[in-house]
Amino acid sequence: SQQGEEDPQALSIQEGENATMNCSYKTSINNLQWYRQNSGRGLVHLILIRSNEREKHSGRLRVTLDTSKKSSSLLITASRAADTASYFCATLVRGGSEKLVFGKGTKLTVNP
Amino acid sequence: GEEVAQTPKHLVRGEGQKAKLYCAPIKGHSYVFWYQQVLKNEFKFLISFQNENVFDETGMPKERFSAKCLPNSPCSLEIQATKLEDSAVYFCASSQVPGVYEQYFGPGTRLTVT
Numbered sequence: 001s002q003q004g005e006e007d008p009q010a011l012s013i014q015e016g017e018n019a020t021m022n023c024s025y026k027t028s029i030n031n032l033q034w035y036r037q038n039s040g041r042g043l044v045h046l047i048l049i050r051s052n053e054r055e056k057h058s059g060r061l062r063v064t065l066d067t068s069k070k071s072s073s074l075l076i077t078a079s080r081a082a083d084t085a086s087y088f089c090a091t092l093v094r095g096g097s098e099k100l101v102f103g104k105g106t107k108l109t110v111n112p
Numbered sequence: 113g114e115e116v117a118q119t120p121k122h123l124v125r126g127e128g129q130k131a132k133l134y135c136a137p138i139k140g141h142s143y144v145f146w147y148q149q150v151l152k153n154e155f156k157f158l159i160s161f162q163n164e165n166v167f168d169e170t171g172m173p174k175e176r177f178s179a180k181c182l183p184n185s186p187c188s189l190e191i192q193a194t195k196l197e198d199s200a201v202y203f204c205a206s207s208q209v210p211g212v213y214e215q216y217f218g219p220g221t222r223l224t225v226t
Contacts, residue, residue, distance in 0.1 A: 098210030
């Protein structure tokens with residue numbers, strides 16, 4: 001079953017602008033991960049944030065995690081046309097199987 | 113290898129036929145996962161392995177789906193008597209320690225059941 005819910009479902013911006021995607025989840029987690037999927041391709045891991053972390057950076061990516069609100073956000077700064085893809089959050093649920101539970105994704109289009 | 117490899121890339125089967133998908137995890141990763149992505153982009157967990165042992169099979173439709181990870185062989189996911197609703201992209205992922213490290217995904221196998 002889907003735990004994460006991304007918001008918005010689709011986002012269209014101009015090159016150079018920032019893109020923010022949000023993810024909400026329902027149960028206690030061990031960690032939360034963000035993945036990118038280009039059309040028709042596999043998943044590329046972007047960032048993993050653990051439940052005891054609040055913010056993490058990687059290049060132009062910034063991820064926040066608020067466990068009290070059960071939500072996370074992914075910010076892509078100074079977006080590029082090559083960032084056009086679908087972005088998924090996935091949670092590793094605490095205390096059980098090591099499987100990832102995915103959200104439905106945000107489709108990001110960056111217009112040149 | 114340093115990437116998860118999946119074969120074949122595409123597979124077309126008539127309804128009722130068997131389908132078998134393969135996955136070679138990254139060397140040194142002891143956990144393997146299978147996920148199914150259907151047309152609306154939703155990912156569904158199927159099964160996971162720790163080495164050759166089934167770790168979690170709660171997502172598997174057991175009557176038609178089976179999977180194995182044997183030593184020195186690619187892992188496999190087999191669907192007996194495929195149905196139209198099995199059409200999806202099947203992803204394999206591997207990880208060293210899932211609670212600590214990320215899962216690395218293969219490029220997927222697109223199964224089309226006609």
